[in-house]
Amino acid sequence: MMSFLADYIYYIGAFGLILIGFYIILIKHNLIKVIIGLGILDTGVNLFLISVGYITKGTAPIFSGPGIDSEHMVDPVPQALVLTAIVIGVAVLALALSLAIRLYQHYDTLNLRKIREQKW
Amino acid sequence: MRKAVAIVLLIIVTVGISLSLAKIPFGAPKTKVGKRYIEEGIEDTGATNIVTSVVVNYRGFDTLGEVTVLFIAAIGLGVVLTTSKREEMRKIQPASLILYTGCRLLFPLILVFGTYVFVHGHLTPGGGFQGGAIIASGFLLIYLGCRERRINRVVSNLAESLGGLIFVVIGLLGLVFGGYFLFNFLPKGTANALFSAGIIPIVYIAIGFKVGSELAGIIDNLIEES
Amino acid sequence: MVNPVLLIAVPLGLAFAIPLFALFWKNAVKYIPPVALGFNLVVSLMLLSKVLENPVIVSIGGWKSPFCINLVAGPVGVLFSVIISLVGLLVSVYALNYIKEGPTEKYHMLYLLLLTGATGVVLTGDIFNLFVFFEILCISSYALVAYLRDKAGIESAVKYLIQGAVGSSLLLIGIGLLYGQFGTLNMADIAEKIASSSPISLFVPMVLLITGLGVEAAIFPLNAWLPDAHSSAPSSVSAILSGIAIEVGLYAVARVIFTIFGAQSFLLFLALLGILTLLVGEMCAFNQNNIKRMLAYSSIGQIGLILFALAIATSYGVTGGLFQLVSHTFSKALLFLAAGYMIYRAGSMEISALEGMGKKMPLTCLAFTIGAFSLVGLPPFIGFPSKFLVVRAALATKETYFFVLLSLVLLGTVIEGAYFFRVIQVLYFKGEKPNPGRKEAPVAALIPMFTLAVLIVVVGIYPKLVTDVLNSAASEFLNRLDYIRSILG
Numbered sequence: 001m002m003s004f005l006a007d008y009i010y011y012i013g014a015f016g017l018i019l020i021g022f023y024i025i026l027i028k029h030n031l032i033k034v035i036i037g038l039g040i041l042d043t044g045v046n047l048f049l050i051s052v053g054y055i056t057k058g059t060a061p062i063f064s065g066p067g068i069d070s071e072h073m074v075d076p077v078p079q080a081l082v083l084t085a086i087v088i089g090v091a092v093l094a095l096a097l098s099l100a101i102r103l104y105q106h107y108d109t110l111n112l113r114k115i116r117e118q119k120w
Numbered sequence: 121m122r123k124a125v126a127i128v129l130l131i132i133v134t135v136g137i138s139l140s141l142a143k144i145p146f147g148a149p150k151t152k153v154g155k156r157y158i159e160e161g162i163e164d165t166g167a168t169n170i171v172t173s174v175v176v177n178y179r180g181f182d183t184l185g186e187v188t189v190l191f192i193a194a195i196g197l198g199v200v201l202t203t204s205k206r207e208e209m210r211k212i213q214p215a216s217l218i219l220y221t222g223c224r225l226l227f228p229l230i231l232v233f234g235t236y237v238f239v240h241g242h243l244t245p246g247g248g249f250q251g252g253a254i255i256a257s258g259f260l261l262i263y264l265g266c267r268e269r270r271i272n273r274v275v276s277n278l279a280e281s282l283g284g285l286i287f288v289v290i291g292l293l294g295l296v297f298g299g300y301f302l303f304n305f306l307p308k309g310t311a312n313a314l315f316s317a318g319i320i321p322i323v324y325i326a327i328g329f330k331v332g333s334e335l336a337g338i339i340d341n342l343i344e345e346s
Numbered sequence: 347m348v349n350p351v352l353l354i355a356v357p358l359g360l361a362f363a364i365p366l367f368a369l370f371w372k373n374a375v376k377y378i379p380p381v382a383l384g385f386n387l388v389v390s391l392m393l394l395s396k397v398l399e400n401p402v403i404v405s406i407g408g409w410k411s412p413f414c415i416n417l418v419a420g421p422v423g424v425l426f427s428v429i430i431s432l433v434g435l436l437v438s439v440y441a442l443n444y445i446k447e448g449p450t451e452k453y454h455m456l457y458l459l460l461l462t463g464a465t466g467v468v469l470t471g472d473i474f475n476l477f478v479f480f481e482i483l484c485i486s487s488y489a490l491v492a493y494l495r496d497k498a499g500i501e502s503a504v505k506y507l508i509q510g511a512v513g514s515s516l517l518l519i520g521i522g523l524l525y526g527q528f529g530t531l532n533m534a535d536i537a538e539k540i541a542s543s544s545p546i547s548l549f550v551p552m553v554l555l556i557t558g559l560g561v562e563a564a565i566f567p568l569n570a571w572l573p574d575a576h577s578s579a580p581s582s583v584s585a586i587l588s589g590i591a592i593e594v595g596l597y598a599v600a601r602v603i604f605t606i607f608g609a610q611s612f613l614l615f616l617a618l619l620g621i622l623t624l625l626v627g628e629m630c631a632f633n634q635n636n637i638k639r640m641l642a643y644s645s646i647g648q649i650g651l652i653l654f655a656l657a658i659a660t661s662y663g664v665t666g667g668l669f670q671l672v673s674h675t676f677s678k679a680l681l682f683l684a685a686g687y688m689i690y691r692a693g694s695m696e697i698s699a700l701e702g703m704g705k706k707m708p709l710t711c712l713a714f715t716i717g718a719f720s721l722v723g724l725p726p727f728i729g730f731p732s733k734f735l736v737v738r739a740a741l742a743t744k745e746t747y748f749f750v751l752l753s754l755v756l757l758g759t760v761i762e763g764a765y766f767f768r769v770i771q772v773l774y775f776k777g778e779k780p781n782p783g784r785k786e787a788p789v790a791a792l793i794p795m796f797t798l799a800v801l802i803v804v805v806g807i808y809p810k811l812v813t814d815v816l817n818s819a820a821s822e823f824l825n826r827l828d829y830i831r832s833i834l835g
Contacts, residue, residue, distance in 0.1 A: 007145075007146050007147075010146065011141055015134065018515075019133070021515075022129075022130055022133070023126060023130060025512060034508060038512075041515050042515060049525075053154070055149065055150060056147035060171075060245065061170035062171075062245060063162060075150060075154035076171045076174045077151075077179075078522075079171045079174075081474055083171075083186075084474075085518060088189050088478070091189045091485060092511050094197060095193050095197060095200075097342070098200045098201050098341070099200055102492075103504055106496075106501075115504075136553070139547070139550065140550035142547075153412060153529060153530050179475075180406065181406045181415045182415070182475055184358070185475070185481075185482055188361075188482055191459075192482065192485050192486050192489065195452050195489065196486075196489030198449060199452045199456070199493055200492050202448070202449050274369070277365045277369075278365070284358075285363055285366075288358055288362060292355060292359070294407075295355075298408060300404070300406065300407055301355060301407070302407045303407060
């Protein structure tokens with residue numbers, strides 16, 4: 001059991017973050033909390049992507065001096081994917097926060113239950 | 121009621137994903153694609169940081185897309201937060217002398233460090249995005265510490281568009297000289313030297329300037345509005 | 347031979363250069379999107395005749411196939427690229443006069459980047475690249491929906507953004523699971539390796555990918571954002587969102603289902619989902635009093651119809667689905683463009699406020715009527731051969747459940763006809779205001795509307811003009827192995 005936990009701790013952590021992020025987005029009413037939940041969801045997904053690329057006893061894939069062997073380097077592709085995903089996540093969060101500022105100016109509240117101008 | 125539905129949904133998602141994760145053991149052996157990038161990375165691109173060669177050279181199109189996404193976010197913020205008239209600035213309490221001087225002292229050092237990170241992106245961990253973020257944090261320090269200073273919006277817009285334009289132009293030059301978009305047409309040099317790896321340092325410098333000025337512009341927009 | 351990369355690189359470069367233009371020469375900024383999209387249209391048409399037999403495959407950076415990102419300009423990709431650049435060009439000409447207030451150079455930048463993102467989605471052959479361009483499309487549409495900065499716009503943009511961002515996170519988890527299992531991101535490579543893998547471990551990534559892409563493709567129940575977003579955006583943006591963005595989302599869903607997974611067993615569920623979307627869309631559209639909201643719900647209905655046609659998965663079915671997609675793009679764009687000026691003159695979006703517009707703006711209302719008849723499926727407009735092909739495809743399968751679903755499609759068409767005729771009745775046959783006075787829409791708006799109307803009529807009378815392209819496109823979707831072989835050699 002402990003070895004299972006130790007092996008899969010990164011996956012469990014990543015999915016824990018993802019589930020917490022989903023729960024916040026589904027349940028909370030305040031827009032800022034929902035945006036924070038979006039940020040947590042993004043972090044969880046990025047952590048999951050990085051942990052997919054791990055090789056046991058691997059190091060960073062950088063040939064910093066002569067004679068570094070390439071046997072024990074982790075997979076570089078997920079790291080490139082996560083770089084892109086982090087930037088995209090930042091972009092979405094920045095846009096969301098600016099919309100939240102404008103929404104507060106229009107409605108004087110950030111409660112999503114009360115912001116329902118458009119009905120059916 | 122809503123909580124119950126949410127929890128049921130999350131349990132379904134968890135079960136589904138755990139079933140699928142059983143096929144991806146943690147610490148699995150290398151994939152074919154990853155192995156090729158590590159083993160032939162230096163000969164193909166000349167950069168010793170394999171992640172950089174993946175980001176800029178093998179998957180450079182994704183980086184172009186990512187640069188575009190950040191550009192769109194900066195423009196979107198400009199659209200949403202434009203004020204039609206310059207309202208007068210609120211009375212901002214000036215910072216104390218220690219804070220003011222300390223920030224002015226730290227700011228050039230932060231800029232130098234950020235520049236180091238993105239210029240050496242192909243040799244050490246780092247790169248355009250990381251260096252740009254560090255530079256933007258230097259600007260944030262100035263906004264928080266020396267409170268009346270603002271960046272010059274014209275220069276920052278110019279840096280943004282020139283950065284993106286240089287990236288696209290380098291790609292098109294690769295098309296002209298090598299027959300493929302983003303082909304590495306400059307000489308690759310010797311590994312581990314500063315001037316090596318063809319187009320990679322140039323692209324990363326352009327990205328570094330672009331991201332730095334873009335994030336600083338985003339911070340400026342948000343602080344102006346509130 | 348032209349390199350398909352130019353379809354993405356040139357508009358991207360021009361969009362990055364717009365702030366430089368805005369510094370020196372402000373009046374030229376609004377002409378840059380038509381120039382860029384005109385270039386795209388010319389290049390796509392040049393590519394179209396060449397790709398009908400063999401797709402043009404270029405690799406970015408010059409590496410060999412599974413180790414690089416490649417652009418696959420096949421018949422589907424170039425067909426979509428032609429539609430995107432054509433409709434984008436026409437709507438950008440419309441926007442020359444329609445977008446006057448607010449930060450206009452930012453509008454044009456966002457507009458060009460939205461269409462570049464859409465072109466990137468349809469041309470790429472790599473799944474993470476699909477995600478990146480899909481995000482370009484989505485984020486520019488979030489910003490464009492909020493362009494007018496009024497109460498309705500900001501609220502719709504917030505709801506759209508939250509649902510879209512959750513969708514893209516699901517998409518990214520699905521991509522991560524696929525990479526972890528197969529070790530590659532190239533669509534053809536994944537498709538080859540899927541054959542040797544157990545179905546249960548593929549089910550979860552497929553569901554995640556379809557859910558993530560389905561938020562943008564407006565499949566029920568993921569389309570709660572659509573009515574608000576499409577009705578609160580400026581009308582030229584609504585035309586692009588309804589006409590291009592959701593179709594490109596549906597293309598991505600079809601690409602995932604047909605090419606990557608080759609999932610035959612899932613198709614019946616998708617057909618049911620399509621019919622459900624159709625019925626929900628049409629029934630909600632019937633109850634609307636706001637004309638743009640009505641058109642938005644009608645878009646949902648049409649997407650359901652296209653999904654149903656694609657899920658039939660025979661050659662007739664996929665051809666019919668693609669034809670219906672083309673017809674919806676043209677008709678819905680025309681409807682939104684016409685509605686834009688009608689609302690501007692009437693001052694309100696309620697249908698009752700448009701009484702008597704038939705006398706005040708006869709040309710615009712004629713365009714609206716052509717678009718409405720075409721969407722319902724009357725001859726001689728483009729909607730008729732496309733719906734006929736879908737019906738014929740469903741009948742040709744000879745399965746009872748498809749007959750049942752087909753009857754629901756016909757029910758949906760009847761409801762559609764009812765609410766469109768109600769609008770046309772209000773436009774032409776109601777309300778004699780004492781002093782009508784003709785005040786037509788400006789020329790820059792009439793040119794695109796009439797180009798679309800002419801296209802609708804011409805293709806409706808001679809559908810043979812487009813059926814060869816549609817047939818090759820359908821066979822690209824259905825013949826997975828040819829796709830894999832042409833990329834991996």
